[in-house]
Amino acid sequence: MNNVLECRQLHRHFTIGPQKVSVLRALDLEVTKGELISIVGASGSGKTTLLNLLAGLDEPDSGQVLVAGKPFSELSDVQKGRVRNSSVGFVFQFHHLLPEFTALENLLLPYWLSKDVNQKAEQRAKELLDRIGLGNRYHHKPSELSGGERQRVAIARALINQPELVLMDEPTGNLDEETAEQIQQLIIELNREFETTFIVVTHSTELAKRMNKVYRLKEGQLHLES
Ligand SMILES: Nc1ncnc2c1ncn2[C@@H]1O[C@H](COP(=O)(O)OP(=O)(O)OP(=O)(O)O)[C@@H](O)[C@H]1O
Ligand SMILES: [Mg+2]
Incomplete structure (x- = not known):
């Protein structure tokens, strides 16, 4: 149907030595276009594990993830890469910026991979940095930025290609209230402007x-809270 993303009966466990940890157990999820969803849950409940599966960065033991109606498991690595570069943006819990590039260059990187960099891309990168309060940090490298500033560059980078779907793991974790508020507003605005x-x-x-739906991850499944 109109599902941007769907999970069917996802199972994922980890085995370390004799210990087996069942993290996700028959997890189902349906996400329609333009929804704002938040996932909450205790530390260790499996939120990052779930996002990694949704982004196709990890594979479930069983069950399926469908992105824009396409089952991830049936795509080749090249096809998966294409979906990730063009339709899904990802903000990791611990940002992964490339240390040798400036803030602006880190934003333009996915552009270099998918299309040629043009003035429009650079304009958009600068606009995004402006909108999250980094208008005066274009040419700083990650080592020259604070933790929260790096986090914001990672958020802007996930948004540069105007992906249909954005997955974020604790995007405001390191940020002060005011900066967190800017990020929340950016999410709401992009949702309104581009669905x-x-x-x-x-x-x-x-x-x-501020999201439309809140799910709690508990005992390996998602429970709708509000
Ligand atoms: N690669 C791995 N190998 C072994 N165990 C793992 C691995 N990744 C995650 N786990 C285990 O799976 C469980 C869920 O981890 P996950 O990172 O998904 O939790 P989380 O909900 O994101 O927690 P937090 O809120 O602290 O970020 C944890 O108990 C963790 O020990
Ligand atoms: Mg986590």
Whole structure:
């Protein structure tokens, strides 16, 4: 149907030595275009594990993830890469910026991979940095930025290609209230302007309550809270 993303009966466990940890157990999820979803849950409940599966960065033991109606498991690595570069944006819990590039260059990187960089791309990168309060940090490298500033560059980078779906793992975790508020507003604005779908893992009740739906991950499944 109109599902941007769907999970069917996802199972994922990890085995370390004799210990087996069942993290996701028959997890189902349906996400329609333009939804704002937050996922909350205790530390260790499996939120990052779930996002990694949704992004196709990890594979389930059984069950399926479908992105834009296409089952991830049936795509080749090249096809998966294409979906990730063009339709899904990802903000990791611990940002992964490339240390040798400036903030602006880190944003333009996915552009270099998918299309040629043009003036429009650079304009958009600068606009995004401006909108999250980094208008005066274009040419700083990650080592020259604070933790929260790096986090914001990672968020802008996930948005540069205007993906249909954005997955974020604790996007406001390291940020002060005011900066967190800017990020929340950016999410809401992009959702309004472009119908971008967001799935945001967060411990912030402030951020969770601005979303359309809040799911709690508990005992390996998602439970709708509000
Ligand atoms: N690669 C791995 N190998 C073994 N165990 C893992 C691995 N990744 C995650 N786990 C285990 O799976 C469980 C869920 O981890 P996950 O990172 O998904 O939790 P989380 O909900 O994101 O927690 P937090 O809120 O602290 O970020 C944890 O108990 C962890 O020990
Ligand atoms: Mg996590």
